[in-house]
Amino acid sequence: xSGMHLSLDEVWSLGATALLAHGCDEANAAAVxxxxxxxxxxxxxxxxxxxxxxxxxxxxxxxxxxxAQPRISHPAPAVVRxxxxxxxxxxxxxxxxxxxxxxxxxxxxxxxxxxHTHHFAALWPEVEALCAEGxxxxxxxxxxxxxxxxxARQAFFGTNPLAFGYPRxxxxxxxFDQASAAMARGEIQIAARDGHEVPExxxxxxxxxxxxxxxxxxxxxxxxxxxxxxxxxxLMVELLAAGLIGDWFSYEAAQHDNHDGGPARGGEFLLAxxxxxTGADPSLAHSEAFFAALLDxxxxxxxxxxxxxxxxxxxxxxxxxxASLYDEIVALGGRRH
Amino acid sequence: xSGMHLSLDEVWSLGATALLAHGCDEANAAAVxxxxxxxxxxxxxxxxxxxxxxxxxxxxxxxxxxxAQPRISHPAPAVVRxxxxxxxxxxxxxxxxxxxxxxxxxxxxxxxxxxHTHHFAALWPEVEALCAEGxxxxxxxxxxxxxxxxxARQAFFGTNPLAFGYPRxxxxxxxFDQASAAMARGEIQIAARDGHEVPExxxxxxxxxxxxxxxxxxxxxxxxxxxxxxxxxxLMVELLAAGLIGDWFSYEAAQHDNHDGGPARGGEFLLAxxxxxTGADPSLAHSEAFFAALLDxxxxxxxxxxxxxxxxxxxxxxxxxxASLYDEIVALGGRRH
Numbered sequence: 001x002s003g004m005h006l007s008l009d010e011v012w013s014l015g016a017t018a019l020l021a022h023g024c025d026e027a028n029a030a031a032v033x034x035x036x037x038x039x040x041x042x043x044x045x046x047x048x049x050x051x052x053x054x055x056x057x058x059x060x061x062x063x064x065x066x067x068a069q070p071r072i073s074h075p076a077p078a079v080v081r082x083x084x085x086x087x088x089x090x091x092x093x094x095x096x097x098x099x100x101x102x103x104x105x106x107x108x109x110x111x112x113x114x115x116h117t118h119h120f121a122a123l124w125p126e127v128e129a130l131c132a133e134g135x136x137x138x139x140x141x142x143x144x145x146x147x148x149x150x151x152a153r154q155a156f157f158g159t160n161p162l163a164f165g166y167p168r169x170x171x172x173x174x175x176f177d178q179a180s181a182a183m184a185r186g187e188i189q190i191a192a193r194d195g196h197e198v199p200e201x202x203x204x205x206x207x208x209x210x211x212x213x214x215x216x217x218x219x220x221x222x223x224x225x226x227x228x229x230x231x232x233x234x235l236m237v238e239l240l241a242a243g244l245i246g247d248w249f250s251y252e253a254a255q256h257d258n259h260d261g262g263p264a265r266g267g268e269f270l271l272a273x274x275x276x277x278t279g280a281d282p283s284l285a286h287s288e289a290f291f292a293a294l295l296d297x298x299x300x301x302x303x304x305x306x307x308x309x310x311x312x313x314x315x316x317x318x319x320x321x322x323a324s325l326y327d328e329i330v331a332l333g334g335r336r337h
Numbered sequence: 338x339s340g341m342h343l344s345l346d347e348v349w350s351l352g353a354t355a356l357l358a359h360g361c362d363e364a365n366a367a368a369v370x371x372x373x374x375x376x377x378x379x380x381x382x383x384x385x386x387x388x389x390x391x392x393x394x395x396x397x398x399x400x401x402x403x404x405a406q407p408r409i410s411h412p413a414p415a416v417v418r419x420x421x422x423x424x425x426x427x428x429x430x431x432x433x434x435x436x437x438x439x440x441x442x443x444x445x446x447x448x449x450x451x452x453h454t455h456h457f458a459a460l461w462p463e464v465e466a467l468c469a470e471g472x473x474x475x476x477x478x479x480x481x482x483x484x485x486x487x488x489a490r491q492a493f494f495g496t497n498p499l500a501f502g503y504p505r506x507x508x509x510x511x512x513f514d515q516a517s518a519a520m521a522r523g524e525i526q527i528a529a530r531d532g533h534e535v536p537e538x539x540x541x542x543x544x545x546x547x548x549x550x551x552x553x554x555x556x557x558x559x560x561x562x563x564x565x566x567x568x569x570x571x572l573m574v575e576l577l578a579a580g581l582i583g584d585w586f587s588y589e590a591a592q593h594d595n596h597d598g599g600p601a602r603g604g605e606f607l608l609a610x611x612x613x614x615t616g617a618d619p620s621l622a623h624s625e626a627f628f629a630a631l632l633d634x635x636x637x638x639x640x641x642x643x644x645x646x647x648x649x650x651x652x653x654x655x656x657x658x659x660a661s662l663y664d665e666i667v668a669l670g671g672r673r674h
Contacts, residue, residue, distance in 0.1 A: 075615070076444060076614035107414045107444055109447065110415070111446045136577075136581055148634075156631060166581075176569040235513070235640070243503065243623060246618060249630075274413070277412055278448055279418060279582045290575065293493070
C-alpha cells in the first residue's frame with residue numbers, strides 16, 4: 001500500500017483545515033482534529049484521519065452543526081449534563097471535562113451525561129484525560145445497530161464500546177476500550193480479503209446461521225464477545241448511554257439517521273470516581289502491587305500497552321496514511337500546514 | 338437424588354437457627370438467612386443453603402465475627418463507606434442500603450464501598466433492592482483466585498461477578514449477575530460427571546494447555562468469558578472492588594485466608610444512579626420501548642427471566658434441597674421451625 005508520511009502536526013492540520021472548510025468553527029475543528037490526532041499517535045488508524053470523510057459528510061448534509069456550542073448544566077450535585085447542541089462529541093467532552101473532574105473531586109463520584117451529540121472516535125482519550133487527573137473513569141456511548149443480541153439473528157445493539165481507566169503511580173493509566181462485538185468489523189474485512197476463517201462466535205450469515213466465513217458474517221450480522229455475557233455488557237451500555245441519560249438507543253439512532261456516512265446521533269455516559277474519597281491508598285502503592293503481581297504472570301499484557309508503545313515513537317517518527325486517503329482529504333480542503 | 342422439600346419459611350429458619358447456634362447474633366443471622374432464602378426462592382441452589390456449611394465454618398474458625406456491627410461513614414458527599422467489621426456481607430449491605438439510596442437521590446449518583454467483609458452470596462438481590470427504589474445499580478466484589486487472566490496459565494482473578502440492574506415500569510427490574518469466568522465451576526463439575534465436553538475457552542489443563550475435557554479444567558484453571566475482553570472486565574472488577582475502595586485484591590484475599598471453607602475477606606463496590614437526576618424519561622416509557630423492541634427479536638430473553646419465573650412458584654410450591662445437605666444443616670443446629 002503506497003502511503004503518505006505525516007508528522008502528528010500535519011495530521012492535526014489536515015484534519016482541522018478540512019473541517020474548517022466544511023463549516024466547523026475553530027473550536028470544533030480543533031477538538032475533532034485533536035481527537036483524530038490522538039488516534040494516529042496511538043497507531044489506531046481506524047479512528048484517525050480515516051474518519052475525516054465521515055465527519056465532513058455529516059457537516060455537508062447538515063446533520064451535525066460544526067459551530068455548536070455545548071451547554072453545560074448541573075441537574076444534581078454529582079451530575080454534569082452536557083448538551084452538545086447537535087455538535088460532534090469532542091468539543092462537548094472538552095468543555096464538560098473540567099466540570100466532571102471538579103464534581104468528582106468535590107462529591108467523590110460524578111456522572112457526566114453527554115447528549116445530542118455525534119460520536120465517531122475512540123473512547124480511550126477521554127478516559128485517559130480523567131485518569132490523568134487522578135480519577136478512575138468509565139465511558140460508554142450507544143451507536144448504530146451492528147451486533148445481534150445473544151440468541152437473536154439481527155443487528156440491534158451498537159458496537160457499544162466500554163472504556164475503563166485506572167490511574168497508575170509512575171506509568172500511563174491502565175485503560176481498556178473495547179467494543180462489545182466479538183471482533184472489530186475491520187478485522188473481519190481483513191480476514192475476508194486474506195481468505196482466513198474467523199472464530200466461531202464472530203457472527204452469523206445472512207440466514208442467521210453460525211459461520212466462520214468472514215464474507216458471510218459481513219453479509220449477516222456480528223455477535224457480541226463472550227456469548228450471552230458479552231451481550232449483557234452491550235445491554236448495559238445501551239441502558240447507561242441512552243435510557244439513563246435520555247438520549248437515543250442504537251436502534252433509534254439508526255431510525256433517525258440520514259445515512260450520510262457520518263456519525264449517527266447518540267449519547268455518552270461517563271463516570272468519574274476520586275479514589276482519594278473512596279478509601280484507596282493515596283500513594284497507589286496497593287494497586288501498583290496488584291499490577292506488578294498481574295504482570296508477573298507469564299503471557300499477561302495490560303490493556304493499552306500497544307498504544308503506549310506507539311506514542312513513544314509516533315511523535316518523533318510520524319505516521320503513514322494511505323495515499324488515496326490523503327488525496328481525498330486534500331480534495332476536501334485539507335492542508336498539511 | 339433424594340431431596341428434602343421445604344417451604345421458604347423453613348429455608349429461612351434452617352439457616353438462621355444454624356447461624357445462631359454458631360455465634361451469630363440475631364441481626365447477622367437474619368440477614369444471612371434472608372440472603373440464602375432469596376437464592377432458594379429463585380432456584381439458585383448454589384447460593385442458597387448449599388453455602389450454609391461454609392458460613393458456619395467461617396464462624397467456627399473465628400475468621401468471621403457473627404456479632405459484627407457495621408460502621409457507616411460518609412467520607413464524601415456522594416460516597417457511603419460501610420466497614421463491616423469482619424462480619425458477613427448481608428448485614429453491611431442491609432444497613433448501608435438506606436444511606437446509598439438517600440445519597441444517590443440527593444446527589445444523583447453515589448458509591449458505596451463495603452469493606453472488611455466476607456461475601457459468599459449472589460449479587461442480584463442487592464442490585465434488585467436498589468432498582469426497587471427506582472435506581473440504576475451496579476455491584477461487584479473481588480473474591481479468591483479462580484480464573485487465569487487472558488494469556489496467563491494460572492489463577493489470579495476471582496470469579497469476579499458483575500451485576501447491573503435497571504428499573505422497569507411494570508415488571509421486575511432487569512438485572513444481570515454474571516461471573517467473569519466463561520463457565521460456572523458447578524457447570525464444569527456437572528459436565529465432568531456426565532462425560533460431556535466443555536466449549537473451547539472454558540479453561541486450561543494443569544499444564545496450561547487449552548482443553549475441552551472438564552475434568553482437566555478442574556485440575557487446571559478456568560478462563561474468563563470472551564477471551565481478553567472478558568479478562569478486561571475481570572480486571573475492572575478487581576480495581577473497583579479492591580484498589581478503589583482499599584480492600585484486598587483476590588490474590589491478597591487468598592494469601593490471608595485461613596482456608597476454613599468459608600468466604601475469604603473481600604470488598605464490594607456498589608454504584609447507584611438516580612435516573613430522574615440524569616435525564617431519563619421519568620415514566621420509563623423510553624426504556625420500556627427499548628425493552629419491547631429487544632424482546633421483539635426472535636430468540637431473545639432478558640437476563641433474570643428464569644429467576645422471575647421461579648419466584649412466582651417457589652413461595653407457593655416450596656423448594657427441595659438434597660437430603661444430605663438437610664442432614665448436615667440439622668447436625669449444625671439448623672431447625673425448620
